Amino acid sequence: xxTVIETEEHNALRAAVAALGQRYGRDYLAxxxxxxxxxxELWADAAKLGYLGVNLPEEYGGGGGGIAELSIxxxxxxxxxxxxxxxxxxxxxxxTVIARFGTDAQKQAWLPGLADGSLTMAFGIxxxxxxxxxxxxxxxxxxxxxxxILTGRKVFISGVDIADATLIVGRxxxxxxxxxxxxxxxxxxxxxxxxxxxxDMELAAAEKQFELTLxxxxxxxxxxxxxxxxxxxxxxxxxxxxxIMTAAxxxxxxxxxxxxxxxxxxxxxVWKAPIGAHQAVAHPLAQAHIELELARLMMQKAxxxxxxxxxxxxxxxxNMAKYAAGExxxxxxxxxxxxxxxxxxTREYGLASLITASRVARIAPVSREMILNFISHQTLGLxxxx
Numbered sequence: 430x431x432t433v434i435e436t437e438e439h440n441a442l443r444a445a446v447a448a449l450g451q452r453y454g455r456d457y458l459a460x461x462x463x464x465x466x467x468x469x470e471l472w473a474d475a476a477k478l479g480y481l482g483v484n485l486p487e488e489y490g491g492g493g494g495g496i497a498e499l500s501i502x503x504x505x506x507x508x509x510x511x512x513x514x515x516x517x518x519x520x521x522x523x524x525t526v527i528a529r530f531g532t533d534a535q536k537q538a539w540l541p542g543l544a545d546g547s548l549t550m551a552f553g554i555x556x557x558x559x560x561x562x563x564x565x566x567x568x569x570x571x572x573x574x575x576x577x578i579l580t581g582r583k584v585f586i587s588g589v590d591i592a593d594a595t596l597i598v599g600r601x602x603x604x605x606x607x608x609x610x611x612x613x614x615x616x617x618x619x620x621x622x623x624x625x626x627x628x629d630m631e632l633a634a635a636e637k638q639f640e641l642t643l644x645x646x647x648x649x650x651x652x653x654x655x656x657x658x659x660x661x662x663x664x665x666x667x668x669x670x671x672x673i674m675t676a677a678x679x680x681x682x683x684x685x686x687x688x689x690x691x692x693x694x695x696x697x698x699v700w701k702a703p704i705g706a707h708q709a710v711a712h713p714l715a716q717a718h719i720e721l722e723l724a725r726l727m728m729q730k731a732x733x734x735x736x737x738x739x740x741x742x743x744x745x746x747x748n749m750a751k752y753a754a755g756e757x758x759x760x761x762x763x764x765x766x767x768x769x770x771x772x773x774x775t776r777e778y779g780l781a782s783l784i785t786a787s788r789v790a791r792i793a794p795v796s797r798e799m800i801l802n803f804i805s806h807q808t809l810g811l812x813x814x815x
Contacts, residue, residue, distance in 0.1 A: 434726070434729060439497070439498070439501060442483075442501050443501055445478070446475075446480060446501065447505045447509060449474060449475065449478065449480070449509075450506045450509025450510070453509065453511045454509055454510045455509075455510025455511060455685070456779075457470075457471065457511055458471075458510065458511040458512075458635065459779060459782070461635045462633050462635045467591055467636075468511065468513060471506075471511060471513065472513060472515070472546055473546060475502070475506070475546070476545050476546025476547075479492050480502045481516065481519075481520055481543075481544065481545070482520055482540075482544025482545060482546075483498040483499050483502060484496055484499040484520060484524065484670075485520060485524050485528055485540055485543060485544045486528055486540065489537075489544060490540070490544040491524075491528075491540065491544040492544075494736075495732065495736030496521065496670045496673050496674070496732045496735050497729065497732035497733060499516065499520060499677075500673055500674055500676070500677035500728060502516065503517070503674055503677040503678055503681060504677040504680050504681040504684075505681065506681065507677065507678055507679075507680070507681015507684070508680075508681045508684040508688070509685070510779070512678050512681050514587060514588070514634065514635075514678070515549055515588050516674065517587075517671060517674040517675060517678060518549075518551055518552045518588060518592075518671075519543055519548075519551075519588075519592070520544070521670040521671060521673075522596070522668075523543065523550035523551075523596045523667070524539075524540065524550075525666060525667055526654060526655075526663055526666055526667040527539050527540060527543075527654060529666050530654055530663045531654055532651070532654075532655075535654065542593075548593050549591060549592045549593060550615075551586055551589045551592035552586070552587075552596050552671075553589075553598060553641055554566070554598040554794075555584055555585050555586070555794075556581070556582060556583055556584060557640075566581075566598060566599070566600055566611065567582075567600075568580065568581025568582065568583065568598070568599040569599060569600050569601070569609070570599040570600065570601045570612060570614060571601070571602070572601075573647070575649070575650045576647050576648060576649060576650065577614065577647070577649075577650065577652060577653065578646070579599055579643045579645075579646040579648060580643055580646070581599065582642055582643070583597065583640070584628070584640045584641070585638050585640075586638065586639045586640075587636050587639075588636045588637070589618070589625050589639040590625065590627075590637060590639070593617070593618055594615050594617045594618060595615075595618070596613055596615060596616075596654070596667075597613070597614045597615075597643070598611055599611070599612055599613075600612065601657060610657075610658075610661065611661055611664050612654075612657055613654040613655070613664065613667075614648055614653055614654065615652045616643070616646060616648065616652065620646050620648070622643060622644040622646040623641070623642075623643055623646050625641050625642075626640050628640055631785060632789070633782040633785070662740075665740065665744065666740065669731070669735050669740065669743045669744055669747045670735065671794050672747035672748055672750065672751040672794065672795070673728060673731050673732050673743075673747050673750060675751050675755075675790055675793065676724060676727075676728040676731070676747075676750040676751045676753070676754035676755075677728060678754075678790060679724070679757070679787070679790035680721055680728065680754050680757070680758065682758050682761075682786065682790070683717070683721045683724075683754075683758040683760075683762065683787070684721060684761075686758075686762045686766075686780055686787075687718060687721065687764075687765055689765055689769075689778065689779075689780060690714055690764065690780075693769050693772070694710055694711070694768055704768070713767075713768075714765075714768065716764075717757070717760055717764050717765075720753075720756070720757035720760060720761070721754075721758075723753060723757070724753035724754040724756075724757045724758075727746060727749050727753050727754075730746050731746035731749070731750045734746055735747065744807075745803075745807060745808055748795075748800045748804065749800075751790070751795070751800065752797050752800045752801075755790035755791040755797060756791070756797070758787045758790050759787045759788065759790070759791060761787075762783045762784060762787040763784070763787075765780055765783075766780050766781065766783075766784060
């Protein structure tokens with residue numbers, strides 16, 4: 430890619446992470462998932478090389494970069510077939526929120542560990558009855574002396590079993606208006622009253638999904654992240670990186686699937702020439718490549734806006750990037766499987782499991798329909814239907 434779009438440092442980072450990814454690859458991740466384990470070796474190597482905390486402040490052991498750099502890391506690991514889902518959650522959402530809004534004590538306690546991979550943090554926003562409507566979040570936090578008491582439920586929360594704590598989105602009552610406003614709390618994994626149950630997913634992933642119950646979980650006042658009155662701002666400061674990183678995850682997966690299909694189409698011979706010589710095979714693969722490249726451009730724009738401090742501009746671009754990447758990923762995987770025919774559904778070629786995995790980028794962390802709502806209202810100024 431031309432250095433006009435990405436700097437020499439970014440190109441070098443891509444190459445270095447791609448080399449790490451090649452050492453592990455899809456077979457490693459598939460084996461770990463099959464055995465019910467976690468990609469600890471890859472996580473540790475990525476941490477040791479400084480990739481996990483590339484977006485976190487240098488004073489806390491991070492790389493001093495931004496989401497632009499972190500998204501490159503995840504995309505290249507994905508292209509190699511071994512993306513780390515917890516990168517979306519731990520350094521991108523939680524690390525960003527704590528770096529921007531946390532107290533000095535919270536930064537000291539969490540950022541060095543998030544940067545070197547020795548600590549991980551999950552993120553809990555989705556609820557069984559709220560879905561994409563964050564205004565319906567029912568997890569509440571009430572004051573009890575100096576403490577906070579959290580009560581509620583969360584669902585589809587990744588990696589809670591391996592995370593040292595979960596950043597929970599709750600709502601507190603505004604003393605002036607009586608209305609509820611969002612706030613973020615750091616809930617340690619072993620907090621009394623904080624329980625989890627695994628959700629049985631039709632998804633071959635090392636990272637498990639959980640339903641969480643908070644039953645009068647007592648937290649010290651130091652568990653509240655940042656200013657009680659800035660909850661919404663803090664929340665969206667974490668959600669934009671989440672969308673950008675989901676785009677990186679999807680683009681990496683799409684590139685991985687496309688590369689497999691291209692290799693196959695170059696060598697698989699049924700008639701006189703390899704099947705890749707036939708336009709009915711070649712053109713859809715070329716189209717998939719174009720769509721992935723376009724999605725990546727929007728992801729780069731979103732990351733640049735976010736890292737420049739333009740939260741509003743980044744919000745629009747991050748949603749667009751996530752939408753475009755999810756669509757491009759699903760189509761690339763679909764076409765890759767189709768190119769391989771029956772082989773596309775075998776375990777040997779490793780594409781069949783991506784059919785389910787690629788859908789994640791369309792659904793999470795927010796559905797494509799909700800993104801279309803956002804663009805309709807925020808960008809185009811159309812009236813709301815809800």
